[in-house]
Amino acid sequence: MVAKFLATDALADIAAAWARAYRLLAPVREGQAVVYRPWAKDMHPFLGRPPTVSAKEALFPQTENLLTYTYRKDQNDLTRTEVFLAEPLPQEPTVLLGCRPCDARGRKLLDRVFLERGVKDNLYEARRKATIFVSVACDRLENTCFCHWTGGGPTSEEGSDVLLFTVAGGYAAKALTEAGERLLAALPEAPAPAQEELAAKLASPAEPGPAPDLSAAPQAFLALFDNMDFWMDQSARCLSCGVCTYLCPACSCFNITDEPSGMKGKRLRTWDTCMSALYTLEGSGHNPRVSRAHRLRNRVGHKFCYHPQEFPAMDKKPGGQPEFSCTGCGRCIKACPVSVDIRRIVHDILEKGGKP
Amino acid sequence: MSANPYMPMLGTIVETFDETPDIKTFRVVLQDEAAMRAFRFQPGQVAQLSVFGTGESTFVICSPPTRMEYLQFSVMRVGELTHRLHTLREGDPVGIRAPLGNHFDHQAMHGKDIVFIGGGLGLAPLRTLLLYMLDTRADYGNITLIYGGRSPEHLCFKAELAEWAARGDMRVELTVDTPDKLWAHRVGVVPAVLTELAVSPQNAVAVTCGPPIMIRFTIMALEKLGFTDEQIVTTLERRMKCGVGLCGRCNIGGKFVCVDGPVFTQAQLKDLPQEF
Known part of the structure; x- marks a missing residue:
């Protein structure tokens, strides 16, 4: 298939054209950060580096409405009040522009929870079906990147509908799904030099370097579960701020709260974080994860033990690693105010828990 | 497309009385009579009770499936939702998502x-x-x-x-x-x-x-x-939100108390990471 072409100077026009047919979330610079914003006139999509936030908000927004309720007086019995419930509005078809292969792989990990674990989350399902991911392949790895540890890579196609490759003058676009093909239909074919550059890139992609074998991580984690000295050491610097969970493409825990406004209101779902002491605090005062050590243990355990145990053989290549709930995007490392490094923790788990 | 798993059924409180100074019992029927007739559950299963505007919490259905005139909940006043629940009277509406979780293997x-x-x-x-x-x-x-x-x-x-x-x-x-x-x-x-x-x-x-x-x-x-x-x-008790294994907070290792529990044998508990 011949790649399509997005010229750098035509990018804003292309985005504007997509925004007429879809809700478009485009990456823009805000201060030091690169964040996704709904398309607005005069916006400049910025594809120069991985966005600061993960792409999960396109499928699993930070705040969303689960239902609305309204209290009304019962006209047949004025001593009583009735309540009426309404479903949230349907999802608009959406294009998410400018995520990276690690973010697109996060889509699969969210599917595991919201679609494959048991009860399906209809709100996620609807958004999932209506969202097109346009990812940018990475030319180089940052020093926080470790996608290749967890089964990904800088040009991984998993989870993307379109993959863009940076070439002279713009982006060569490869459609990976039918939805991606439809999105690219109106665009011109890439000129010959761009095609050649793309072919060369595909032939020799960015070399991510060696990756440790993490196959033993689930067992090693369990071996260390009760070793609180280990977890105290690992979490000593953690502030419980939760930024690691909010920026993670795979973290999907949420809270449910009511937001009343007079006689009506919304029941909202918001991102939550297992790093917070309140997350598991029970009404009685009992808290099963009373310290930062317990909470960090849960986060690492979920990603490198509970998830692979829950979804054991899926996508497991012969001799390959289990699937972890981590795409190696490195945002938790980059954003952590005290530089907790999950690679270091996994490394220590393998080192200390992997031996009999 | 799947149904909204967070959408409660509407219920009405038909009776309420005090058990102890801080525990109150509520008897609830579903507003939809056909849904009430069709409602089935097993002993040990739980429900998410809603007071719209305050929130939702998990309570065991403490009446048995052999007595279906109402669903009974006995609630200790400890937090925001339970305080609000304790102010409700006969005739007040509540939301119910049920039955949830596993049950006693009778x-x-x-x-x-x-x-x-x-x-x-x-x-x-x-x-x-x-x-x-x-x-x-x-x-x-x-x-x-x-x-x-x-x-x-x-x-x-x-x-x-x-x-x-x-x-x-x-x-x-x-x-x-x-x-x-x-x-x-x-x-x-x-x-x-x-x-x-x-x-x-x-x-x-x-x-x-x-x-x-x-x-x-x-x-x-x-x-x-x-x-x-x-x-x-x-x-087991755990702080819960969604009740359907999605929101993540009631996990013990890879198990979720809201769907894999709340009923466990001691043998099952010993197989879990010890984080209670």
């Missing part, structure tokens, strides 16, 4: 002696199974209830305790930590009574629920009496 208990060991509001999940068994009495062997509380006024379901003791086809042993002048039963903690009664593990199942510390010492006492891990059944 089939596997057929023909066995059943020992219920409860403390405080921990009697609520036991009540649904006990009433179910009393309603299908011939399926079970001897039934014993050992129930304790801080003081006589802190015991739940007081009228029924007397009724059960008078039935003649089950044994009821009551105990409190602090008796009053009228108290005519035992004094002391539940595990001590269990040990004193020397309940036999022979062809028996022990079902226990109460404060975590009571459960811990009860299980130790049961083990001393010779009960195996498979013969000890308990229910």
